[in-house]
Amino acid sequence: MYVLVYDIVNDRRRTRLHNYLKNFGTAVQRSVFEFDLGTKEVDKMMLQVQELIDAEEDTVRLYSVCEECIRRARILGKGRLSLDPDFYIV
Numbered sequence: 001m002y003v004l005v006y007d008i009v010n011d012r013r014r015t016r017l018h019n020y021l022k023n024f025g026t027a028v029q030r031s032v033f034e035f036d037l038g039t040k041e042v043d044k045m046m047l048q049v050q051e052l053i054d055a056e057e058d059t060v061r062l063y064s065v066c067e068e069c070i071r072r073a074r075i076l077g078k079g080r081l082s083l084d085p086d087f088y089i090v
Contacts, residue, residue, distance in 0.1 A: 003034055009058055012031065014031075
């Protein structure tokens with residue numbers, strides 16, 4: 001699983017990035033996505049993300065989350081981890 005967070009200064013770029021990321025994962029907050037993707041898919045996605053942002057003004061961070069970390073995750077309030085239904089941690 002991956003978690004991507006972003007801080008995009010420009011509204012138009014932020015909207016374009018958000019709409020693009022919806023093709024790959026689940027928006028769990030306004031600027032936070034969770035992805036259940038393989039390494040090749042993530043690499044492809046990040047190449048396009050790089051094209052959508054302005055590296056001088058914007059920030060995008062991608063974190064790889066290990067299986068143990070997923071098991072230990074705590075969510076308060078509404079929401080849950082957005083795991084692919086065909087993906088199970090044993």
